[in-house]
Amino acid sequence: MNANSIVTTSRELYGHNDLDRLINPKVIAVVGASPAVGSFGQRTLENLADFNGTVYGVNPKYDEVLGRQCFASLKDLPEAPDAVIICVAQRFVASTLEDAAEANAGGAVIYASGYAETGDAEGTQLQADLTEFGQRTGVHIAGPNCVGLANLNSRAIMNFMTDAGEITRDHAGDIAIVTQSGALGYTVLQGVKRGVGFSHFLAAGNSSDIDVADYVSYLADEPSAKAIICLMEGVKDGERFLQAARRARETDTPLIVYKAGNSAIAGKAALSHTGTLTGSVDAYRAAVEAAGAIWVEDLEAVVEIASFFAKNPRGPRSNGVGIMSTSGGAGVINADKAEESGLGLPPLSDATASALSSIVPDFGSVNNPADLTAEVLKAPETFVSCLEAFTSDPGFGAVVVTMVFVHELTSGARSEVLCRVGATSEVPLVVTWMNDWLEGPGSNILDADPNVSIFRSAGRAMKTIRQWQDWHANKGDVGSTHVRVSPKNAAIQAREIISNATVSQGEGGLRVLNEHDSKAVLAAYGIRVPGAHTAATPEGAAAAAEQIGFPVVLKIASADIPHKTEVNGIRLNLNSAHDVAEAARDLLESVPLKAPNAVVEGVSVQSQVENGPELLIGARADLQFGPMVTIGAGGVLVEVMRDAAVLLPPVSAEKARETLSNLRSFALLEGVRGDAGYDIDAVTDTVARFSELVTDLSDLVEEVDVNPLIVGRSGCTAADGLIVIRGA
Numbered sequence: 001m002n003a004n005s006i007v008t009t010s011r012e013l014y015g016h017n018d019l020d021r022l023i024n025p026k027v028i029a030v031v032g033a034s035p036a037v038g039s040f041g042q043r044t045l046e047n048l049a050d051f052n053g054t055v056y057g058v059n060p061k062y063d064e065v066l067g068r069q070c071f072a073s074l075k076d077l078p079e080a081p082d083a084v085i086i087c088v089a090q091r092f093v094a095s096t097l098e099d100a101a102e103a104n105a106g107g108a109v110i111y112a113s114g115y116a117e118t119g120d121a122e123g124t125q126l127q128a129d130l131t132e133f134g135q136r137t138g139v140h141i142a143g144p145n146c147v148g149l150a151n152l153n154s155r156a157i158m159n160f161m162t163d164a165g166e167i168t169r170d171h172a173g174d175i176a177i178v179t180q181s182g183a184l185g186y187t188v189l190q191g192v193k194r195g196v197g198f199s200h201f202l203a204a205g206n207s208s209d210i211d212v213a214d215y216v217s218y219l220a221d222e223p224s225a226k227a228i229i230c231l232m233e234g235v236k237d238g239e240r241f242l243q244a245a246r247r248a249r250e251t252d253t254p255l256i257v258y259k260a261g262n263s264a265i266a267g268k269a270a271l272s273h274t275g276t277l278t279g280s281v282d283a284y285r286a287a288v289e290a291a292g293a294i295w296v297e298d299l300e301a302v303v304e305i306a307s308f309f310a311k312n313p314r315g316p317r318s319n320g321v322g323i324m325s326t327s328g329g330a331g332v333i334n335a336d337k338a339e340e341s342g343l344g345l346p347p348l349s350d351a352t353a354s355a356l357s358s359i360v361p362d363f364g365s366v367n368n369p370a371d372l373t374a375e376v377l378k379a380p381e382t383f384v385s386c387l388e389a390f391t392s393d394p395g396f397g398a399v400v401v402t403m404v405f406v407h408e409l410t411s412g413a414r415s416e417v418l419c420r421v422g423a424t425s426e427v428p429l430v431v432t433w434m435n436d437w438l439e440g441p442g443s444n445i446l447d448a449d450p451n452v453s454i455f456r457s458a459g460r461a462m463k464t465i466r467q468w469q470d471w472h473a474n475k476g477d478v479g480s481t482h483v484r485v486s487p488k489n490a491a492i493q494a495r496e497i498i499s500n501a502t503v504s505q506g507e508g509g510l511r512v513l514n515e516h517d518s519k520a521v522l523a524a525y526g527i528r529v530p531g532a533h534t535a536a537t538p539e540g541a542a543a544a545a546e547q548i549g550f551p552v553v554l555k556i557a558s559a560d561i562p563h564k565t566e567v568n569g570i571r572l573n574l575n576s577a578h579d580v581a582e583a584a585r586d587l588l589e590s591v592p593l594k595a596p597n598a599v600v601e602g603v604s605v606q607s608q609v610e611n612g613p614e615l616l617i618g619a620r621a622d623l624q625f626g627p628m629v630t631i632g633a634g635g636v637l638v639e640v641m642r643d644a645a646v647l648l649p650p651v652s653a654e655k656a657r658e659t660l661s662n663l664r665s666f667a668l669l670e671g672v673r674g675d676a677g678y679d680i681d682a683v684t685d686t687v688a689r690f691s692e693l694v695t696d697l698s699d700l701v702e703e704v705d706v707n708p709l710i711v712g713r714s715g716c717t718a719a720d721g722l723i724v725i726r727g728a
Helices: 016-023 040-047 090-102 121-137 164-168 182-194 212-220 238-250 273-277 280-290 299-311 328-340 350-357 380-392 411-422 443-448 458-473 490-499 515-524 538-548 577-594 635-641 653-661 666-670 680-696
Strands: 027-031 054-058 068-071 083-086 107-110 140-142 148-151 156-159 172-179 198-203 227-232 255-259 294-296 321-325 398-403 429-433 452-455 503-505 511-513 532-535 552-557 570-574 602-607 614-622 626-633 644-647 701-711 716-718 721-725
Touching: 016 083, 016 107, 016 140, 016 148, 016 212, 027 040, 040 054, 040 156, 040 164, 083 090, 083 156, 090 107, 090 121, 121 140, 148 164, 156 164, 164 182, 172 182, 172 212, 172 299, 182 198, 182 227, 182 299, 182 443, 198 212, 212 227, 212 238, 227 299, 238 255, 238 280, 255 280, 255 299, 280 294, 280 614, 280 626, 280 644, 294 299, 299 452, 299 458, 321 328, 321 380, 328 398, 328 458, 350 380, 380 398, 380 411, 398 411, 398 458, 411 429, 411 443, 411 452, 429 443, 429 458, 443 452, 452 458, 490 515, 490 680, 511 515, 515 532, 515 552, 515 680, 515 721, 532 538, 538 552, 538 577, 538 602, 552 577, 570 577, 577 602, 614 680, 626 635, 626 653, 626 680, 644 653, 653 666, 653 680, 666 680, 680 701, 680 716
Parallel strands: 027 054, 027 083, 054 068, 083 107, 107 140, 172 198, 172 227, 227 255, 255 294, 321 398, 398 429, 429 452
Antiparallel strands: 148 156, 148 198, 503 511, 511 721, 532 602, 552 570, 552 602, 614 626, 614 701, 626 644, 701 716, 701 721
8 A cells, every 4th residue: 555545444545646547547448348339348438539648448359449459358458557447247347357457457447237236145245356356456446336437637538428528528627526326426527518627527336445435535635626526325434434534624625525315314213312313414414524524415506616615725815795786686685695604794895885886876786785787787897897896895705796687698798707807806706697597698608717606596605605714714623632621530430330330221232321320421521410319219219309408300210211201200399308209109100100111210319400491412323423422402392493413523612612503592592682691611511521421432332312401500410311332
């Protein structure tokens, strides 16, 4: 493995040197070259018509195919091939790979299907053989079941798509595409038809050897790729993907991630509220964003976002946005979308206002947004003057121009003016194309321009500007060292508690700690819990209450009942020994009728926590990324409100506060209608400690629930706790 490879948990990521012969070949061999119209061999050779290196055909039937010299075998080639494109049926693939290794090939693309995607044992084993071969020999494999690759810079269009060579001609650009699905990736590549330029198209297929993480790792060190689009359905090894994403962040290469298949939640039933809130897509998003990548929810947005990031590698000089329109209504719409994305619209500087006032008619508006009216379009120089005034305004870090009505005679010229100004502008110049003629006159000019960005949605434009601002603002966060806040010996103490805990056996070998032991683990990390005592009898409960002090809360004590409200197993506001005894008697008699299979230990007598906003802090192990922390609105309405966010631990107090501030329930913490507010710092400190707990105990803990975490004027308390651990 080369020196620039990156060490990960399962195997090293392939670095730029590992894959460069395959992705940037000088010599290509097409095994299965054929003149038969429509065959994979024929299509591949056609797509390589403009390749600036050497192409050999390999097929014993021919001496020449489509003008390319053809040989009987890879072993007969006059020089070692960098890339071998295997266009033959599955039964010939293994022997062809052996020939490729003997010929000192750099890598191979396998089109053939019939491997692990079939789901049967034979196909799975055949793919496992490919994995072993690629990692043993260094002949790295793209595929199988792969549509192919394309390097638009060298014209190495190594795939079988019918028109790939033709549509990509003269469209080399700054954006790279990494995709698991060849067809889905090709739909994005067809952005070339409207003027967008791409550097690479890299499909992984079944990912027997090279996967999307390897491609991202390669492109992170590829100078021609200024932004990476990654289209995925899922990854087998989350840590490898995060290593690749962090590598892209280290090289300041924006990674735009779109994941398909987001409707399914984690596969197994959850015992905690956290598990019902947190699906696989939440984990992916949290992990991707923590690694410094840009998460995108709409496929339609990926090209626009990648294009904007590629065209604007420098960060904003300010976070203000200026909106310039020739339509008052369009300006208002853009302003609304800016507000939705949290973008500031500062007033015009005196110089900008003065420049516009001399141009804009009285029935226009010299504000931000500015309504220049259609009058300024009558003379190109007035439009240019307005643009230059806006882009020179020091309060603006980006300038948005609306394109409302387009026409063959006008909008093309206006687009050229925008590009001319954009070439010298120190801030991003963004056009919101606000008409349904999506590829109307001038749009192709803007799509192809290296400076001006075009969005066919005002909302997407504003959201992207905000993502760009945040991406640059958070540049130092990725890879920063987490400063521990919980006690050094917390993990040792917690493991001892768990080893001696009272547990209930659940499905799949999972074990549920009772509330007392769950809270003891929390307390080991410095998370505040109420004073408590478990009593087996009503008389014992009354005595414990007098010792704790009134008022108290009574809860049924059973590891078999994780959610006590479901069996009416809680009594609040008990202010005397008599009341406690009566409540305990009621719980011990009524709950077993509702949960006949539960082992009841007695009742837990707890000091009652002062009233305050109720939050949830939870964690659940994700199959790809390990434990994920969830924070949000808590209490009995947790699954109704669904006001929550997911984070990759460990989480700093600063990150916790940033996340909380984006929740709807944050207003309750700050205080509403004159309320003094609650102890937000205590909450963020608790989240940080909780995140260290789940990180330290990731090998043991499956789920954790603190619900509710009651926030007081000073401090916060874990009023209930649930910890689910894996079986031995």
